[in-house]
Amino acid sequence: MSEAPSPYVETDPLPKPARGALRLVTWNINSVRLRLALVAKLVAQARPDILCLQETKCPDDQFPHDGLAELGFTHRYAHGMKSYNGVAILSRVPIAEPAPLHHCGREDCRHASAELPGGIALHNVYVPAGGDVPDPAANDKFKHKLDFVAAQTAVWKKRGRKGPAILVGDLNIAPCETDVWSHKQLLDVVSHTPVEVAALGGMREAGGWVDVARARHPEPQRLYTWWSYRNGDWRKSDRGRRLDHIWVTLDLAPKIKAFHILRGARDWTQPSDHVPVAIDFAP
DNA sequence: ATGGTTGTTTAACAA
Numbered sequence: 001m002s003e004a005p006s007p008y009v010e011t012d013p014l015p016k017p018a019r020g021a022l023r024l025v026t027w028n029i030n031s032v033r034l035r036l037a038l039v040a041k042l043v044a045q046a047r048p049d050i051l052c053l054q055e056t057k058c059p060d061d062q063f064p065h066d067g068l069a070e071l072g073f074t075h076r077y078a079h080g081m082k083s084y085n086g087v088a089i090l091s092r093v094p095i096a097e098p099a100p101l102h103h104c105g106r107e108d109c110r111h112a113s114a115e116l117p118g119g120i121a122l123h124n125v126y127v128p129a130g131g132d133v134p135d136p137a138a139n140d141k142f143k144h145k146l147d148f149v150a151a152q153t154a155v156w157k158k159r160g161r162k163g164p165a166i167l168v169g170d171l172n173i174a175p176c177e178t179d180v181w182s183h184k185q186l187l188d189v190v191s192h193t194p195v196e197v198a199a200l201g202g203m204r205e206a207g208g209w210v211d212v213a214r215a216r217h218p219e220p221q222r223l224y225t226w227w228s229y230r231n232g233d234w235r236k237s238d239r240g241r242r243l244d245h246i247w248v249t250l251d252l253a254p255k256i257k258a259f260h261i262l263r264g265a266r267d268w269t270q271p272s273d274h275v276p277v278a279i280d281f282a283p
Numbered sequence: 284a285t286g287g288t289t290g291t292t293t294a295a296c297a298a
Contacts, residue, residue, distance in 0.1 A: 030298085031290060055298085057291065083291050084298095129298050141297085172298095229298090230287040273289075273298080 004217050010264035014046045017280040018257045022049040022093065022117075024281065025262075026124070026168035026244060028226075028274035032056040032088065036067045038268055042276055043071045046262060049092045050116065052124040054170045056086035063088070079112040087112045087124045087169070095122070103151035104144060118164065118283030120252070125152070125169035134193045142190060145172070149199040156207030166281075167209060167247040170274060173200045176214065178222045179242035191241055209247035212279055216259045226274045227266055234266055244277050255282045 017023045025048035029035050032053055042048070056063070056078065063078040073090035077098035080086030086109045089098060094117065101111040101123075110126040128148050131141030159165075173196045177183040186192040204211060213223055224240025231237045248256065258280040265275040 034290070055290095083296090131297085228287080229289050232287080270289095 004221070006221075007213070007217055007223070007259050007261045008263040009260045011045075013044070014260060014262075014278070016047070017049075018282065021257045021280045021282045023047060023278055024050045024052070024122075024166065024168065024246070025276045025278045026052045026054070026170075026246060027265075027276040028054040028126070028170040028244060028272060030055045030057070030272040030274065032058050032086075033062070033064055035270070035272060036064050038265070038270075038272070039068065040071055041268060042262070042265065045264075046260075046276065046278055048278065050095075050122070051090040052122070052168050053088040053090070054086070054124070054126040056080045056088050057083060058086055077112060077114060079109050081109045085109045085126055087126055089114050089122065089124055091116075093117050101155075103155075104147045110148070116166075116283065120283055121163065121165040123165065123167040123169075125167060125171065127152075127170065127172040129172050130190045130196075132190060134188060134190045134195070145190075146195065146199055149173075149196075149203050153199070153203040153206045156203065156209070159207065161208070163249075164252045164283075165207070165249045166252065167207070167245075168277075169245065170243055171200060171245050172243050173197065174241040174243055175200050175211075176219050176242070178220045179224070181222075181224070181239040181241070186241075191243060204247060207247070208250055210250060210253045212246045212248055212253075212256055212259055213242065213261075213277070215253060216256070223261065224263075225261055225277055229273050244274055246277055246279050248279075248281075252281065256280070257282060
């Protein structure tokens with residue numbers, strides 16, 4: 001059985017999307033103001049038509065609209081706050097009805113939606129990281145993470161079958177055994193605990209979502225999108241996790257033309273600890 | 284080996 005070619009992209013520019021296809025990239029940028037130059041680098045390498053950012057760490061009145069407009073993103077929606085979290089949708093093609101969504105009785109800037117050409121609903125989500133202790137009774141941050149995923153599950157269950165949709169973002173959970181560098185060693189580590197994996201599976205099934213990465217690159221192919229800053233040589237130790245996801249509704253799955261993980265971005269100057277993940281799709 | 288690094292904001296958090 002032949003394995004699909006690796007989705008990892010190092011430094012070469014990505015090939016252009018097929019005719020009529022749009023390129024959508026999701027990236028936890030870990031401060032949009034600090035890394036505006038890296039957005040320019042991403043644009044040069046990948047030319048995204050739509051770019052979803054997480055962890056912008058930027059209040060809306062300080063969002064770098066001018067610099068992003070200069071990079072060709074004529075349509076921009078920022079939903080951020082001071083210091084923490086924050087999501088943004090940037091686009092070269094028109095987006096309709098951009099809006100924030102709130103969960104768990106908080107307004108902590110973790111979810112934005114918009115409508116793409118072709119009537120595709122786009123959701124950009126930043127799931128709470130969850131702190132260090134994987135016990136909701138002992139750790140409020142972990143409880144918030146589970147509550148947030150449960151709230152998402154309820155949203156998608158309620159939505160039902162209602163047209164094409166794409167969900168992207170830093171979901172902060174690596175669901176498969178080969179989504180982490182060591183399944184056994186991470187069973188007790190927040191991001192890969194069985195309770196989180198089960199919760200994320202429930203969220204995915206509630207929306208009928210297809211996990212594009214795994215649809216195209218099934219296990220046991222290893223797929224990572226995040227490498228900790230704490231490992232000196234990330235490439236040598238390769239202790240990665242697949243925390244960043246692109247999900248699509250079943251009707252869109254056949255319209256996905258390409259999938260890439262821009263692993264080379266982890267070596268850019270002053271990098272994010274997450275790398276961009278891309279799909280090309282024909283709406 | 285119970286560390287390690289980074290960003291925001293200014294010593295402590297969060298990731």
